[in-house]
Each structure stands twice: as C-alpha cells, then as structure tokens.
Amino acid sequence: MSTAFAADRRDVTRSARSSRLTGWSGRSLIGLVLAGATLFFVIPLLWLLIAVTKTEHELAVRSPFALGSWDTFKANVQQLFEFQSGAVVGWVGNSALYAFAALVITLVISIPAGYALALTEFRFRRLLMVTTLVVMLMPNTALVLPVFLEMNQVGLVGHALAVILPFSFYPFGVYLTYIYFSTSIPRSLLAAARLDGCSEVQVFTRIALPLATPVVALVAFFSFVQNWNNYFLPFVMLPSSDSYPMQVGLSTLLSATPAFNPSSAGSGSVHLPALALATIVSMLPVLILFLFSQRFLVAGMTAGGLKE
Amino acid sequence: MIELTTVRSAGSETPSRPAAGGGREEQARMSNSRGTRQTARSRSIGPLFITPYVVFTLAFGVIPGLYAVYLAITDAQGGFAPTANFARVIDDFRFFSAARHVAAFVVIWLVALVVLVVLLAIVVHAIRVRWLSSTARLFFYIPGALAGASSVMLWLFVLDPVASPVGPLLRALGFDSFPSVIQPSHLPLIFAIIAFWTGAGGWIVVMYGALNNISTEIMEAARIDGASPVQIALHIQLPLLRKWIAYMAVLSLAAGTQLFVEPSLLSQASNGVVPNDYSLNQLAYQYAFDLNDFNGSAAISVLLLVVALLLSAVFVAKGGLFETEDA
Numbered sequence: 131m132s133t134a135f136a137a138d139r140r141d142v143t144r145s146a147r148s149s150r151l152t153g154w155s156g157r158s159l160i161g162l163v164l165a166g167a168t169l170f171f172v173i174p175l176l177w178l179l180i181a182v183t184k185t186e187h188e189l190a191v192r193s194p195f196a197l198g199s200w201d202t203f204k205a206n207v208q209q210l211f212e213f214q215s216g217a218v219v220g221w222v223g224n225s226a227l228y229a230f231a232a233l234v235i236t237l238v239i240s241i242p243a244g245y246a247l248a249l250t251e252f253r254f255r256r257l258l259m260v261t262t263l264v265v266m267l268m269p270n271t272a273l274v275l276p277v278f279l280e281m282n283q284v285g286l287v288g289h290a291l292a293v294i295l296p297f298s299f300y301p302f303g304v305y306l307t308y309i310y311f312s313t314s315i316p317r318s319l320l321a322a323a324r325l326d327g328c329s330e331v332q333v334f335t336r337i338a339l340p341l342a343t344p345v346v347a348l349v350a351f352f353s354f355v356q357n358w359n360n361y362f363l364p365f366v367m368l369p370s371s372d373s374y375p376m377q378v379g380l381s382t383l384l385s386a387t388p389a390f391n392p393s394s395a396g397s398g399s400v401h402l403p404a405l406a407l408a409t410i411v412s413m414l415p416v417l418i419l420f421l422f423s424q425r426f427l428v429a430g431m432t433a434g435g436l437k438e
Numbered sequence: 439m440i441e442l443t444t445v446r447s448a449g450s451e452t453p454s455r456p457a458a459g460g461g462r463e464e465q466a467r468m469s470n471s472r473g474t475r476q477t478a479r480s481r482s483i484g485p486l487f488i489t490p491y492v493v494f495t496l497a498f499g500v501i502p503g504l505y506a507v508y509l510a511i512t513d514a515q516g517g518f519a520p521t522a523n524f525a526r527v528i529d530d531f532r533f534f535s536a537a538r539h540v541a542a543f544v545v546i547w548l549v550a551l552v553v554l555v556v557l558l559a560i561v562v563h564a565i566r567v568r569w570l571s572s573t574a575r576l577f578f579y580i581p582g583a584l585a586g587a588s589s590v591m592l593w594l595f596v597l598d599p600v601a602s603p604v605g606p607l608l609r610a611l612g613f614d615s616f617p618s619v620i621q622p623s624h625l626p627l628i629f630a631i632i633a634f635w636t637g638a639g640g641w642i643v644v645m646y647g648a649l650n651n652i653s654t655e656i657m658e659a660a661r662i663d664g665a666s667p668v669q670i671a672l673h674i675q676l677p678l679l680r681k682w683i684a685y686m687a688v689l690s691l692a693a694g695t696q697l698f699v700e701p702s703l704l705s706q707a708s709n710g711v712v713p714n715d716y717s718l719n720q721l722a723y724q725y726a727f728d729l730n731d732f733n734g735s736a737a738i739s740v741l742l743l744v745v746a747l748l749l750s751a752v753f754v755a756k757g758g759l760f761e762t763e764d765a
Contacts, residue, residue: 246488380591420580
C-alpha cells in the first residue's frame with residue numbers, strides 16, 4: 131500500500147515539475163535516447179525471428195525485415211534437424227541433462243548449506259562465508275582451466291560428470307539461501323517446533339524447507355540459466371561431438387556454414403537460416419524463463435549487492 | 439535494504455505464518471535449560487548440512503586453484519621451477535598482444551557500461567507513463583537470455599553485411615564484407631558491443647530499482663530549490679548510485695579479463711582472420727590443448743585467477759558493501 135501511495139505522489143510531483151522544467155526539448159531528447167536504445171536492443175532479436183522464415187538467397191536480396199514463408203521455415207527446420215543425422219536433438223538433450231542434473235545437485239547441496247550458515251553454528255563458519263562471497267563474485271570462467279587440469283588428473287575429462295559436478299558448485303545459490311533464512315524465517319518458529327518434539331532434521335524438512343520455496347525457485351532459476359548458457363566449461367571438458375551441449379554444438383554448426391567458413395561447402399553444410407534457427411533453439415528455454423521472471427532476475431542481481 | 443526487500447517479495451506468504459507458533463515461543467523463552475540444549479542440538483546439525491557444500495567448495499574451488507598454482511611453479515617432470523613457466527608465457531610474443539586486446543576491450547566495455555547504463559536508467563526512470571517505462575526495461579533486459587555462444591552467433595549475423603538487419607548502415611560506413619567488418623582493430627569495439635547488448639539490460643533494471651529507492655523527500659527538496667532534471671541527475675541521483683556503479687564496474691572488470699567465447703567463435707567464423715590466441719584465456723587454452731604444455735597453461739590461468747580473486751576479495755573486504763553477518 132505504502133509503495134503505491136509513494137508512487138502516486140511521485141507521479142503528481144513529476145507532472146508538476148515537467149510543466150515547469152522539462153520542456154519540449156527535454157522530452158524529445160528523452161524520446162530520442164529511448165528510441166535509439168530500444169532499436170539497439172530489439173532489432174537483432176526481431177531480425178533473428180524473421181530470418182528463419184527465409185531462404186539464404188532471400189536473406190541476401192530481400193529487405194531485412196520482410197517476412198519469408200511458412201514452407202521455407204519448415205524447410206529450414208528440416209535442414210537443421212537433418213544436420214549430422216539429428217545431432218541438434220542430441221545437443222539439446224545433453225544441455226537439458228547437464229543443466230537439470232546440476233540443478234538437482236545444486237539444490238540438494240546449497241539449500242541445507244545456506245540454512246546451516248544462517249541458523250546453526252559450526253567451526254570455520256566465518257571462513258566459509260568469506261570464501262563463498264569471494265568465489266561468488268569471481269567470474270565463473272576463472273576456474274575453468276584449473277578445474278580442467280584437475281579433472282584431467284583424475285581422468286574424468288570427456289565424462290558427463292566433468293561438466294555436471296563443477297556446474298553443481300554454486301556459491302551464489304548458497305548465498306541467496308543464507309540471506310533468505312537469516313532474514314525471512316523467525317528463529318522462534320524453529321524453536322517452537324523443537325519444543326514440539328521435532329528433531330533438527332525435521333525442523334529443517336518440515337518447517338524451514340516449506341517456507342523456503344521462493345528461494346529454492348530463485349536458486350533453481352539462476353542455476354539453470356547459468357548452466358544452460360555455459361560455453362567455456364563444456365567446450366574444454368568434452369572432446370566428442372556426441373556429448374556437446376547445444377551452446378558448444380552451435381560452434382560445430384558454425385564451422386559447417388559455408389557463408390562463414392567457405393571450406394565447408396558440400397552436402398553436410400548448413401545454410402544461414404538454419405544457423406539462425408539453431409541460435410533460437412539454443413536460447414529458447416532461457417528466453418521463455420526470462421519473459422516470466424524479470425522480478426526474479428533483479429532480486430538475484432541485487433542480492434549479490436549491497437545495502438542502501 | 440534493496441536485496442532484503444526484493445528477496446522477501448518473492449516469498450510474500452511467509453510473514454503470516456509465524457503467528458501460529460507465538461504461544462510456544464513464550465514457553466521456549468521461559469525454559470532456559472531447554473534453550474541451551476537446543477543450541478547444542480542445532481550446533482550438531484550444522485556440520486552435517488554444510489559438509490557436502492564444503493566438499494564441493496574444496497573440489498571445485500580451492501583444490502583446482504591450488505593445483506593450478508602447483509602446476510604453474512613446477513616443470514613438466516614435477517621439479518620445482520617457481521618462475522620458469524611464468525617467464526616462458528610472458529616472453530611469448532602472443533601474451534602481450536593478448537593482454538593488450540583484453541585491456542582494450544575491457545576499457546571500452548566499462549566506459550560504455552558506466553556511462554550508458556546510468557544514462558538509460560535515469561532516462562527510463564524519468565518516464566512518467568508506467569507501461570512505457572516497464573516495456574522499455576523489458577526490451578533492454580531480454581537480450582540477457584542470450585549469454586555465451588547464442589549472443590555471439592546472433593551478432594555474427596548482424597555484422598555480416600550480406601544478411602545483416604543493419605546491412606545498409608554497414609555498407610554506408612564502407613564495410614562490404616564480413617572480413618572487412620571484423621578487422622583486428624575493430625574487435626575490441628565489437629566485443630564490447632556484444633557484451634553490452636547482452637548484459638546492460640540487467641544492470642539498467644538494477645539501477646532503476648536503486649533510483650526508485652531514493653527517497654521522494656530528497657528529490658522534492660531539490661526540485662523546490664529549483665534544480666533542473668539534469669542537475670538532479672548529476673548532484674543527487676548519480677552520487678547515490680555510486681556504490682552500485684562500483685559494484686557493476688568491479689564485477690564487469692573481473693568478467694571482462696576472462697574474454698573467451700566471443701573471439702573463439704569469431705575465430706572459427708572468420709577462417710582465422712581473428713587469431714585463435716586473441717585473448718588470454720584463449721592463449722591458456724592453446725597452451726593446454728595445442729602445445730600440451732599444462733604448466734604454461736596453468737601459469738596463465740593463475741595470473742588470471744589472481745586478478746579475479748583480488749578484485750573480488752577487495753570488494754568483499756571493503757566494509758559495508760555486504761551484510762555478511764547476521765543482520
């Protein structure tokens with residue numbers, strides 16, 4: 131309620147100000163900046179959605195935003211899915227396998243860990259907290275080659291686990307859970323459950339966990355998006371095309387596109403529209419998630435941040 | 439306060455529940471001895487819950503880092519050679535050119551981020567029509583769905599004058615072919631544009647949220663004193679955004695030094711016009727996979743790791759930025 135009130139008041143004061151201060155020129159400047167930025171962010175995606183309805187020849191000769199035809203779209207779909215006898219289906223399957231397996235392990239590890247950090251005592255808690263923050267703020271690519279060298283030493287390179295296990299180490303998820311448990315769950319509630327005879331494990335599974343559904347969803351969202359989009363780690367860990375996720379598969383498709391790589395012309399090659407379609411396939415799950423979860427995304431980015 | 443309110447807003451049902459346990463709470467407080475036992479018990483569950491995470495932290499955070507350090511200070515036979523690997527990779531003529539490439543990219547990207555993200559956030563925040571403002575934010579942040587290879591792939595199309603949606607613009611600038619667009623001297627700018635297109639929207643939304651948090655009293659007072667929107671932006675909004683700008687800049691700087699996907703794909707797409715050792719991470723990859731020189735690869739990785747670690751640690755250590763202990 132109070133925010134709605136504040137917003138109303140802001141609107142009132144803003145309109146009062148604009149009549150006084152922001153004249154015609156100010157508003158058109160704002161409009162110009164806004165229009166330019168919108169075009170910059172929207173045009174590439176819009177073009178991509180249209181490109182898949184055209185043939186390679188039409189892409190070159192027709193206007194960039196002229197629609198192609200449904201039949202051409204179907205032909206492009208067919209070409210993409212016939213590439214290396216259905217390799218794309220396998221790649222999408224691999225992406226799903228890696229992202230979901232890592233998601234499950236991440237949740238199993240991170241949620242109890244965040245709970246323990248927030249509500250229990252143990253040795254080296256402070257050290258673990260600092261380590262979590264530091265690793266969380268590091269770009270995840272920084273550890274890719276070191277993890278590869280380690281995996282190489284233990285002989286896991288090329289195995290699905292070489293991707294799934296590093297994916298499952300997710301300090302940011304632990305941090306989000308920690309914040310949630312330390313701010314949103316009253317300790318007295320847990321104490322009451324203990325008085326009623328709940329064991330410590332039951333306190334967690336019956337009281338804390340059901341209350342933590344929002345943060346579980348948040349961690350799941352970020353973990354999935356990050357792992358689905360990860361390129362560097364699987365690129366380094368997996369030598370064979372059969373085990374590629376879709377992101378790495380894209381680079382194989384790229385090498386088979388004569389428009390970019392003239393030496394690849396031949397029967398097994400891919401045309402530009404099919405490559406554009408592959409790009410859409412590679413981003414579709416995350417794009418759908420994004421459309422419905424702006425609030426999630428912002429909550430996560432700011433949770434890594436600071437207090438005002 | 440921002441993160442607390444936003445995370446909490448995701449779980450809007452929670453606050454109503456605790457009331458149910460109110461009476462028992464009293465009992466708990468009254469019986470002191472029981473209280474002590476509870477603390478003892480909750481101490482006993484902590485290690486159990488934290489152990490799997492500690493194992494993963496060691497296995498995929500600490501040990502790989504230490505192992506890379508070990509490889510970097512030993513030779514191929516395992517003998518102690520504290521400086522040889524570092525000297526070898528730094529003497530490699532490709533090392534400094536790669537470092538220069540990365541530096542050029544990071545500078546352009548950071549300047550673009552700081553200037554344009556703040557500008558766009560303030561502009562979007564100044565829009566009075568609510569649906570227009572939220573639609574603009576949605577448009578800005580949607581490209582964030584295409585991280586990694588997908589967004590690079592999309593930009594390959596945009597940069598190829600033959601198929602590009604901005605083909606006429608590229609040709610007007612004098613670029614008739616893909617190789618002429620991706621000349622080496624253009625690459626830092628191109629990578630910065632790709633990274634900006636992908637990541638800026640999320641930050642704009644974050645800055646917008648921070649702007650919303652500035653109290654209306656301050657803004658009103660400034661207006662009454664006769665400040666223009668530009669003066670308000672410069673003297674009130676900008677200083678209050680400073681922490682967030684620092685946060686964005688540090689994270690982006692650390693991420694920027696890791697440049698890999700963009701040049702790696704562009705190198706494939708350009709048939710070698712873009713070298714496959716354009717960035718430091720690519721060079722480290724080349725050492726491991728082409729030269730089979732794991733020690734050299736580890737040396738470069740360690741250098742990059744130290745940069746990332748330092749930036750992140752300095753940021754964490756700077757007090758007040760993170761509420762790490764029980765608030």
